Amino acid sequence: MSEYLTRADRMKQPAALDVARAVAEEHGVCVRPLAKERVDLDTGQVDIVPVPCGSTVASVCPTCAEKNRRLRMAQCREGWHLTEEPDFTPDSPTEDQRALAAFRADLVKAYRVAVEEGDEIGAEEVREEVAGVDAELRQLGVRGSLPALEARPRAVRKRSTRRRQDAPNLPRRPVQKRTVGRVFGGKYQPSTFLTLTLDSYGKVRSDGTPVDPNSYDYRRAARDAVHFAALLDRFVQNLRRCVGWDVQYFSTVEPQRRLAPHWHAAIRGSISRAELRAVAEATYHQVWWPNHDEIKYSGDNRPVWDSRAKGFVDPTTREPLPTWDEALDQVDAPAHVARFGVQVHSKGILGGTEEAGRHIGYLTKYLTKSIGECFDAQTSRQEDHAERLCAELAVTPCSPQCPVWLLYGVQPKGARLSMEPGKCKGKAHKRSTLGVAGRRVLVSRKWSGKSLADHKHDRKEFVRQLLADVGITGDDQPKRVVWNNVQPGDPNVPPRPHLLLRAVAERRRWKAEYTAALLASASPPNRSATSQAA
Numbered sequence: 001m002s003e004y005l006t007r008a009d010r011m012k013q014p015a016a017l018d019v020a021r022a023v024a025e026e027h028g029v030c031v032r033p034l035a036k037e038r039v040d041l042d043t044g045q046v047d048i049v050p051v052p053c054g055s056t057v058a059s060v061c062p063t064c065a066e067k068n069r070r071l072r073m074a075q076c077r078e079g080w081h082l083t084e085e086p087d088f089t090p091d092s093p094t095e096d097q098r099a100l101a102a103f104r105a106d107l108v109k110a111y112r113v114a115v116e117e118g119d120e121i122g123a124e125e126v127r128e129e130v131a132g133v134d135a136e137l138r139q140l141g142v143r144g145s146l147p148a149l150e151a152r153p154r155a156v157r158k159r160s161t162r163r164r165q166d167a168p169n170l171p172r173r174p175v176q177k178r179t180v181g182r183v184f185g186g187k188y189q190p191s192t193f194l195t196l197t198l199d200s201y202g203k204v205r206s207d208g209t210p211v212d213p214n215s216y217d218y219r220r221a222a223r224d225a226v227h228f229a230a231l232l233d234r235f236v237q238n239l240r241r242c243v244g245w246d247v248q249y250f251s252t253v254e255p256q257r258r259l260a261p262h263w264h265a266a267i268r269g270s271i272s273r274a275e276l277r278a279v280a281e282a283t284y285h286q287v288w289w290p291n292h293d294e295i296k297y298s299g300d301n302r303p304v305w306d307s308r309a310k311g312f313v314d315p316t317t318r319e320p321l322p323t324w325d326e327a328l329d330q331v332d333a334p335a336h337v338a339r340f341g342v343q344v345h346s347k348g349i350l351g352g353t354e355e356a357g358r359h360i361g362y363l364t365k366y367l368t369k370s371i372g373e374c375f376d377a378q379t380s381r382q383e384d385h386a387e388r389l390c391a392e393l394a395v396t397p398c399s400p401q402c403p404v405w406l407l408y409g410v411q412p413k414g415a416r417l418s419m420e421p422g423k424c425k426g427k428a429h430k431r432s433t434l435g436v437a438g439r440r441v442l443v444s445r446k447w448s449g450k451s452l453a454d455h456k457h458d459r460k461e462f463v464r465q466l467l468a469d470v471g472i473t474g475d476d477q478p479k480r481v482v483w484n485n486v487q488p489g490d491p492n493v494p495p496r497p498h499l500l501l502r503a504v505a506e507r508r509r510w511k512a513e514y515t516a517a518l519l520a521s522a523s524p525p526n527r528s529a530t531s532q533a534a
Contacts, residue, residue: 020500024063027511029503031061035486035493040478048492050499056440058368065368072364072441075455076250079448080266080360081191081351082180086449097140104133104146111149157328159288164337170282173244179446181269188350192267193359195345196235196280198224198260198338207378208257209385221260222392223287223336225435226428228253228261231285231338232442239279243271248444252363253436255374259389261436264363268447270348277344286334290327292397293335296409302421303406312411312421324400324413367440372432386431393435398428463514470520472513 014022021031033050040046058065093101107130114122127149134146163169183189202216210216224231232251240247251265297303303312309320322330349356366374377383397404400413406421428437450458467473486493494502 017497020497020504023504024500027504027507028063028067029500029507030064031500032496033499033503035499037484037486038478039482039484041480041482042478045478048486048494048499050503056367057370057373059370059373062368069364069367071452071455071459072367073360074459075443075448075450075452076266076360076363077356078450078455079248079250079443080268080349080356081189082268082448083189085178085180086446088446088449091141094140097137097142100133100137100140104130104137107133108147108149157288159286164284164286167284168278168282170238170242170279172241175240176245179246179248179268184270190270190348190350192265192269192271192276193347193349194265194267194276195262195343196232196265197256197262197341197343198228199341201258201260204258207382208259209379209381210258213385213388216388218388218392219293219396220336221389222396222435224338225261225393226396226398226437227285227287227336227338228436229438229442231283231340232263234285235279235283235340236444238283239271239276242275242279245269246446247271248447249442250363250444250447251442252367253371253438253440253442254366255371255434255436257375259375259386259434261371261434266349266359266363271346273344273346276346280340280344281342283340285338287336287338288328288331289335289397289400290331290405290408290410291335292405292408292410295395295407297407297421303409305417305419307417311415312406312419321406321409321411323411323415324405327410370432371434371436371440372430375434389434390431394429395422396428396435398424398426398437402426404429466517466521467513470517472517 023029024031030050030052032053032055034053036049036051038047038049052064052067053061054068055061055064056068107126111123111126111130114120114126130149137146181189181191199220201210201218201221203211205211236247236249248268249265251263253261253263256262297315301315303321304315305311306313306318306320311323312321313319314321349359375382375386377386395404395407397408397412402412402424403419404422404424405412406419412419426437427433428435448455
């Protein structure tokens with residue numbers, strides 16, 4: 001006789017989707033795969049294939065977020081302690097590239113002749129021909145921006161380049177074309193781990209909350225967070241000019257307890273603490289924007305769009321608001337100056353040591369969380385502090401195109417009817433970013449000579465080669481395929497539990513093949529390579 005279950009008992013039983021998700025997490029499979037249509041061009045067969053979502057946040061997909069974190073760890077490890085310069089010497093232009101470039105030059109001349117003669121039809125035909133040539137140049141491997149047919153003059157506003165009197169001067173040395181650090185004692189080539197923080201906005205307690213919330217400078221805290229990425233960029237420029245070589249870095253942005261962002265960086269090469277402190281003290285970023293200290297419009301009294309004026313106007317007087325360019329013409333002083341704080345922590349690290357591994361783990365520790373998720377309010381005081389900062393961020397313009405400018409009586413750059421005064425969809429205004437709208441991971445271009453996609457490709461090639469060495473080639477996979485997005489409501493798309501279980505089956509098959517290849521290999525790879533590939 002079966003046991004009787006009450007409604008409460010049945011509600012406690014796990015749902016099928018929860019079971020499928022748990023199995024997916026157990027086997028390292030994406031828990032929210034995207035359905036993609038795969039068409040085999042050789043056989044014409046059409047399949048619906050689950051594709052990983054690629055999220056970097058564990059609350060969305062823990063499996064994809066952890067894979068991304070491990071990939072970042074490999075990227076950091078590979079570039080931190082390089083002893084030889086990465087080779088970035090560009091290839092010589094091929095004959096086909098030079099021929100197409102010469103043909104493009106002739107087309108540009110023909111276009112200008114057609115414009116001068118008023119031949120609109122001929123000019124349009126040449127424009128289409130140039131677009132085709134540009135596409136061919138891209139296919140041939142030409143990178144960078146190609147010259148436009150019509151040069152558009154840009155209005156340049158001259159700003160003073162003289163250093164601020166309240167900022168110390170720095171030595172400027174010619175930047176050598178090297179990225180690796182010096183060797184000390186004939187065998188030691190250390191690198192640097194650096195942490196930079198923003199300035200103080202008022203005294204805070206040990207839990208990060210202000211001692212006096214009324215005197216805490218939330219406005220400056222919000223603006224510093226919005227312009228933090230630009231301040232970091234200026235610091236790196238100053239650092240390279242000060243030390244005299246092309247400093248390379250792998251860095252992450254994290255929030256402190258007081259919710260201000262700070263910067264952890266693995267820097268290739270050794271730099272003294274004195275130089276790092278001097279550069280941090282001398283670095284600042286001036287924001288040459290219109291003044292936005294006083295909100296002029298709020299509540300129901302907000303600017304409205306006037307179709308005849310093709311812009312926003314005052315809701316009462318119907319006078320057009322100053323455009324972005326008109327407002328910039330009135331700027332004679334920076335609206336904000338961002339600076340670093342006095343806390344500069346640095347440490348020398350030797351490659352291949354246990355300490356280097358710990359610092360790599362520390363750099364990437366919180367990459368599976370959004371910046372907002374790194375802060376977990378435990379008390380009402382912490383919650384109030386976060387709310388006040390987010391409230392200030394809501395009225396802090398994040399870019400020249402930000403609709404928040406309308407609250408200060410200025411039309412944003414590229415103002416249009418769809419803009420809603422005071423409401424911006426930019427990342428800087430979201431609770432999950434705490435004002436930091438840029439990327440969480442900042443990597444210099446010459447760090448390892450590889451992009452993140454290159455590192456991912458290396459891991460795949462490692463596995464493919466290992467399987468091929470023992471005779472597993474994966475011939476059952478189609479060679480020529482086309483991927484298409486599925487349409488909402490497509491009856492051929494299976495439910496998510498089916499996609500999850502299919503992905504789990506593929507993962508189990510691949511894992512069995514990989515384990516068999518490791519056992520059959522005469523010289524199995526080291527543990528670190530195996531863990532990275534897994």
